[in-house]
Amino acid sequence: MDKLQAMTVFVAVAEAQSFAGAARRLAMSPPAVTRAITALEERLQVKLLQRTTRLVRVTDAGQRYLEDAKRILADVDEADEAAAGINAEPAGHLAVTAPAQFGKLYVMPGIVDYLQRYPAMSVTAMFVDRVVNLLEEGMDVGIRIGELPDSSLRALRVGQVRPVVCAAPEYLKRHAAPNHPSELAGHALIAAGGLSAGPDWRFGSGADALSVRVQPRLVTTTIDAAIEAAVLGLGLTRLLSYQVALYLASGQLQTVLNRHEPPPVPIHVLHREGRYASAKVRSFVDLIAERLKREARWL
Numbered sequence: 001m002d003k004l005q006a007m008t009v010f011v012a013v014a015e016a017q018s019f020a021g022a023a024r025r026l027a028m029s030p031p032a033v034t035r036a037i038t039a040l041e042e043r044l045q046v047k048l049l050q051r052t053t054r055l056v057r058v059t060d061a062g063q064r065y066l067e068d069a070k071r072i073l074a075d076v077d078e079a080d081e082a083a084a085g086i087n088a089e090p091a092g093h094l095a096v097t098a099p100a101q102f103g104k105l106y107v108m109p110g111i112v113d114y115l116q117r118y119p120a121m122s123v124t125a126m127f128v129d130r131v132v133n134l135l136e137e138g139m140d141v142g143i144r145i146g147e148l149p150d151s152s153l154r155a156l157r158v159g160q161v162r163p164v165v166c167a168a169p170e171y172l173k174r175h176a177a178p179n180h181p182s183e184l185a186g187h188a189l190i191a192a193g194g195l196s197a198g199p200d201w202r203f204g205s206g207a208d209a210l211s212v213r214v215q216p217r218l219v220t221t222t223i224d225a226a227i228e229a230a231v232l233g234l235g236l237t238r239l240l241s242y243q244v245a246l247y248l249a250s251g252q253l254q255t256v257l258n259r260h261e262p263p264p265v266p267i268h269v270l271h272r273e274g275r276y277a278s279a280k281v282r283s284f285v286d287l288i289a290e291r292l293k294r295e296a297r298w299l
Contacts, residue, residue, distance in 0.1 A: 007069040009036040015138030090280040091120035098143035103127030158292040160264035162241040166253040170233040188235030191216040192226035203260040
């Protein structure tokens with residue numbers, strides 16, 4: 001097995017944290033993957049992977065080698081694409097991550113469109129409500145909602161969403177709608193993972209910014225559960241505008257405290273490739289960015 005192929009096998013095992021997972025991804029037999037890693041470690045005279053009965057973890061030396069291997073393989077792919085031409089048809093595998101509900105509502109239609117356009121592509125979609133490290137978790141493209149820390153990732157801003165407080169009309173008939181954030185103490189509050197899960201809800205901006213300590217009557221681990229509780233009339237919840245857009249449009253929920261909304265939250269499409277993106281990444285980023293910029297239901 002040549003060095004590039006051995007690197008490819010190592011990267012697949014490291015990203016999947018599994019020999020069997022890497023074998024499926026590479027269409028190889030598990031014993032062949034094991035032999036490739038053993039031969040690579042023997043050639044380098046260093047332990048790259050720590051094996052347990054349940055998981056495969058990268059060692060410190062393996063992490064350094066992983067970063068170099070990914071860079072080298074990306075450079076090789078770029079060289080191949082440059083030789084084949086900039087308009088080469090995307091082929092291969094793409095890993096995409098996004099927040100759970102945003103991914104379901106707005107990214108998945110783009111993935112389906114992408115796969116229908118490019119039959120030589122396959123995609124893994126990881127929709128989770130946490131910050132995913134694209135490099136460590138083997139993701140090619142990420143859609144992130146929120147301010148971005150400084151990093152080496154390429155970022156394209158495609159829109160923004162608003163934090164909103166809302167409740168069912170039935171609840172607002174029983175309880176006077178708050179006119180100021182300080183009045184939230186007199187209401188039943190519903191908090192979900194992420195935006196509203198902390199003890200403080202922030203409002204306004206600049207000189208008008210304020211923070212209100214809240215005591216929710218209900219805390220849920222999912223956005224859907226918080227929305228359902230609000231629709232059923234339990235109380236007020238604070239979510240992002242895209243998460244409740246359909247419920248606001250149907251009249252099942254109504255916003256309050258609109259004059260005290262904090263600044264909008266940006267949406268970015270991120271990718272981790274270097275000097276220029278591969279055809280598969282470039283084509284997906286272009287497609288999803290165009291779709292998200294057109295989509296206005298969450299604004």
